[in-house]
Amino acid sequence: VSMVAATGFSTAKSSKIMAEARTIMPGGVSSPVRAFKSVGGEPVVFDRAKGSKAYDVDGNEYVDYVGSWGPAIVGHADDRVLAAIKETMDKGTSFGAPCALENELAKMVIDAVPSVEMVRFTNSGTEACMGVLRLMRAYTKREKIIKFDGCYHGHADAFLVAAGSGVATLGLPDSPGVTVGASQSTLVATYNDLETVKALFQANKGEIAGVILEGVVGNSGFIVPDKAFLTGLRQLCDDNGALLVFDEVMTGFRISYGGAQQHWGITPDLSTFGKVIGGGLPVGAYAGKREIMEMVAPAGPMYQAGTLSGNPLAMRAGIETLKILRQPGSYEYLDKQTKKLIDGILAAGKAAGHAVTGGHISGMFGFFFCEGPVKCFADAAKSDTDKFARWHRGMLERGVYLAPSQYEAGFVSLAHSDADIEKTIKAAKEVFAMI
Numbered sequence: 001v002s003m004v005a006a007t008g009f010s011t012a013k014s015s016k017i018m019a020e021a022r023t024i025m026p027g028g029v030s031s032p033v034r035a036f037k038s039v040g041g042e043p044v045v046f047d048r049a050k051g052s053k054a055y056d057v058d059g060n061e062y063v064d065y066v067g068s069w070g071p072a073i074v075g076h077a078d079d080r081v082l083a084a085i086k087e088t089m090d091k092g093t094s095f096g097a098p099c100a101l102e103n104e105l106a107k108m109v110i111d112a113v114p115s116v117e118m119v120r121f122t123n124s125g126t127e128a129c130m131g132v133l134r135l136m137r138a139y140t141k142r143e144k145i146i147k148f149d150g151c152y153h154g155h156a157d158a159f160l161v162a163a164g165s166g167v168a169t170l171g172l173p174d175s176p177g178v179t180v181g182a183s184q185s186t187l188v189a190t191y192n193d194l195e196t197v198k199a200l201f202q203a204n205k206g207e208i209a210g211v212i213l214e215g216v217v218g219n220s221g222f223i224v225p226d227k228a229f230l231t232g233l234r235q236l237c238d239d240n241g242a243l244l245v246f247d248e249v250m251t252g253f254r255i256s257y258g259g260a261q262q263h264w265g266i267t268p269d270l271s272t273f274g275k276v277i278g279g280g281l282p283v284g285a286y287a288g289k290r291e292i293m294e295m296v297a298p299a300g301p302m303y304q305a306g307t308l309s310g311n312p313l314a315m316r317a318g319i320e321t322l323k324i325l326r327q328p329g330s331y332e333y334l335d336k337q338t339k340k341l342i343d344g345i346l347a348a349g350k351a352a353g354h355a356v357t358g359g360h361i362s363g364m365f366g367f368f369f370c371e372g373p374v375k376c377f378a379d380a381a382k383s384d385t386d387k388f389a390r391w392h393r394g395m396l397e398r399g400v401y402l403a404p405s406q407y408e409a410g411f412v413s414l415a416h417s418d419a420d421i422e423k424t425i426k427a428a429k430e431v432f433a434m435i
Ligand code: PLP
Pocket: 069, 124, 125, 126, 127, 129, 152, 153, 154, 155, 214, 218, 219, 247, 248, 249, 250, 274, 275, 284
């Protein structure tokens, strides 16, 4: 349904740019979800972003709840972060040699996250997860890993595995080009279901290097783990000599300053980071106990490297972002604004007669068009995605930019004002009434 006539929303310039883009880049984008395939319609092309707002090439203004998929937690183009980047840029953008800013950011991560004693920087969350996977295997001298259905750990071959129904069987590749060889050591369990993990440990005794998970899921929509599930995983890993790995690429410095692990009071052996710690520039990191991290080259034999890894620009953007975040009240503010937002959206949805279920922790939120609770990917898949597509379009046309997929979380920043939240809830009421 187009609501263009009602709202005067026009995206002619975006359409022109996307038409050309599709002829020169696959699907017209550099990362698939941006193409709006799952919600239909044409993506809008951004021109600039500031604070809580993004502006497209046609001059439309949006309250942005994507925040570059998480990094923009202090708001887009924060003046303090920009000034720091400019100062650093004048001294050069990349050295391919050690720079002191790496120490500074590494120390900030170590101070923030109690399980972390050493850090290796990469250029993306995908690379961080590739590194941590190799390290899990190198350290334990075992090949198999357990991941969860619906958890995303970047696009490395071993992580692109569909669950299928037989959780105890070997994983099958999720994408052409991923070999059986690359994915057969990836075992898939059900999130929030400890029994599926126990069964895999039992069927693969002494063969499992570790378990990797999102400590709050953002890649099947927003799904919260039960505390008992997490403590059970910690115990199962300890009992089986396996490593517990928290993928904090999305949740790190987002769910709390110490990430999902701090929020839940769980101590993993290793963690991955990305998004927020790069302050909007390309960064990832894997990190954890000294004894394990010293396996990584050149301290140890496990090879992993990067031409641009630890470059000064990305380090400085991360440092300034974390400095803002660690000021008192930051996470209270994120929680307060996000609660107002999701409570308002859920109330509006229910008032209009829709089945909706959702929630938030700190500045991360989401909801599904179905009855709750949603505890795992199979639950999330019950959501009415056609309705989500109409909701997404209606909100876009009213100046609210949400992730263009039911299976993505939303993000609130320190720049999201009361007026932004009120505008969003007002738009939600209108859209819920017509979808
Ligand atoms: N892990 C998680 C939990 C993520 O959410 C993402 C990206 O969304 C990644 C890994 C991959 O990070 P990147 O997109 O920086 O490669």
